[in-house]
Each structure stands twice: as structure tokens, then as C-alpha cells.
Amino acid sequence: xxxxTQPDIHITVSEGASLELRCNYSxxxxxxxxxxxxxxxxxxxxxxxxxxxxxxxxGIKGFEAEFKRSQSSFNLRKPSxxxxxxxxxxxxxxxxxxxxxxxxxxxxxxxxxxP
Amino acid sequence: SQTIHQWPATLVQPxxxxxxxxxxxxxxxxxxxxxxxxxxxxxxxxLFYSVGIGQISSEVPQNLSASRPQDRQFILSSKxxxxxxxxxxxxxxxxxxxxxxQHFGDGTRLSIx
Numbered sequence: 446x447x448x449x450t451q452p453d454i455h456i457t458v459s460e461g462a463s464l465e466l467r468c469n470y471s472x473x474x475x476x477x478x479x480x481x482x483x484x485x486x487x488x489x490x491x492x493x494x495x496x497x498x499x500x501x502x503x504g505i506k507g508f509e510a511e512f513k514r515s516q517s518s519f520n521l522r523k524p525s526x527x528x529x530x531x532x533x534x535x536x537x538x539x540x541x542x543x544x545x546x547x548x549x550x551x552x553x554x555x556x557x558x559x560p
Numbered sequence: 561s562q563t564i565h566q567w568p569a570t571l572v573q574p575x576x577x578x579x580x581x582x583x584x585x586x587x588x589x590x591x592x593x594x595x596x597x598x599x600x601x602x603x604x605x606x607l608f609y610s611v612g613i614g615q616i617s618s619e620v621p622q623n624l625s626a627s628r629p630q631d632r633q634f635i636l637s638s639k640x641x642x643x644x645x646x647x648x649x650x651x652x653x654x655x656x657x658x659x660x661x662q663h664f665g666d667g668t669r670l671s672i673x
Contacts, residue, residue, distance in 0.1 A: 546658045
């Protein structure tokens with residue numbers, strides 16, 4: 446069955462430090478992969494997506510993610526974190542199920558940023 | 561450009577009262593529409609999805625129902641709310657195809673007293 450695992454429930458980094466959020470997926474075919482961010486009390490905003498081609502994808506707000514098929518991973522990175530990046534981050538796999546495009550979400554990683 | 565609107569932003573309702581949450585999408589036609597619930601500190605649970613007017617599928621059995629009376633309108637309802645219906649409700653839309661991302665509204669915080 447398809448699944449998405451985000452091993453880290455909480456991560457705390459200092460402002461200006463680099464960030465890597467882990468995501469592993471289980472899916473038989475070539476996956477469509479997404480990262481979303483959710484600020485407290487808000488909806489989810491799409492950061493970036495991977496369909497095919499270049500395995501390093503750039504997103505909004507200075508984020509990037511790298512697809513590694515051999516590791517079934519799609520980790521999110523940012524070279525220098527800003528205090529405004531504190532939020533919850535969700536990784537997701539997209540697939541067709543029952544005639545509609547379904548997203549399988551990970552449980553999320555909550556990011557705290559220390560000044 | 562496409563936009564999605566959800567209202568109300570917050571709602572406090574007594575147990576046993578009815579519920580109606582509305583979601584509308586602008587700037588696209590024939591979208592797939594979704595209702596999710598997010599319990600405090602937990603991930604997203606898909607409640608309903610719709611691929612067209614009047615076409616509703618439920619992912620989990622529950623006290624809620626959904627309707628799509630117009631192409632870009634999606635409504636989440638209940639006849640009698642339970643305490644367990646409390647949570648953060650999110651509406652989303654997408655285009656057709658697995659490569660299409662879902663785009664989310666700002667959510668409704670529902671508290672049941």
C-alpha cells in the first residue's frame with residue numbers, strides 16, 4: 446500500500462542554520478511528490494512538486510527538494526532558515542485512486558526556529 | 561488565477577446542532593473538490609471528494625455529509641453535531657490527473673460545546 450513517512454515529528458533549528466526535513470514514500474510506480482507548508486491556523490500552501498526529470502526541484506520561499514529513487518526519499522532543504530519558516534511541513538504522494546487524484550500525506554514535521 | 565474561499569473561518573456550535581460549511585472555487589472549471597479534517601496535532605484525514613456536480617464519495621463513515629450543488633461549490637453538512645466533530649476543516653481543489661497538486665482554502669476551526 447502507498448504510504449508516506451516523515452520520521453521527525455518536531456525539529457528545532459537556529460535562525461540562519463540549514464534545514465533538512467526527511468520524507469520517505471512507499472509507492473510502486475514513479476511517484477508524484479509534493480511538499481506543503483502550514484502556518485498555525487492556516488490552510489496548506491504548496492512549496493514544490495516533483496513529476497519527472499531533474500531530481501532537484503526548486504520551490505517557493507527558498508526551499509528545494511531532491512528526489513532519490515534508490516532511497517525512496519524526497520527530502521526538503523533550505524540553506525538558511527528564517528524565523529518566518531516556523532510552521533508544519535507535510536510531504537505527500539499523488540496517485541490516481543477511484544477516478545480522482547488522491548494525495549497520501551505524511552504525518553507532518555513541526556519546525557521551530559530559535560532566534 | 562484560481563482562488564478558493566472557505567467560510568466561516570471559525571465556528572462554535574452546541575452538540576446536536578446542524579452544520580453547514582461552504583467552499584467555493586473561482587478561476588477554473590470542473591475541478592476535483594475535497595474536504596479534509598485535521599484534528600489537533602494530527603495529520604489530514606480525507607473526508608469527501610467530488611469529481612463533478614452531484615458526485616460525492618466518502619472516504620470514512622461519519623456523522624457528516626457533503627454536497628456539490630454547482631460546479632465550483634462544495635458544502636459540508638451535519639444534521640446533528642457530535643463532540644468528536646470538533647477540528648479544523650479544510651477544503652481543497654485540484655485539476656484532473658495525479659500530477660495535479662491540491663490547493664487548499666484557509667480552513668474553518670469548528671469547536672463543539
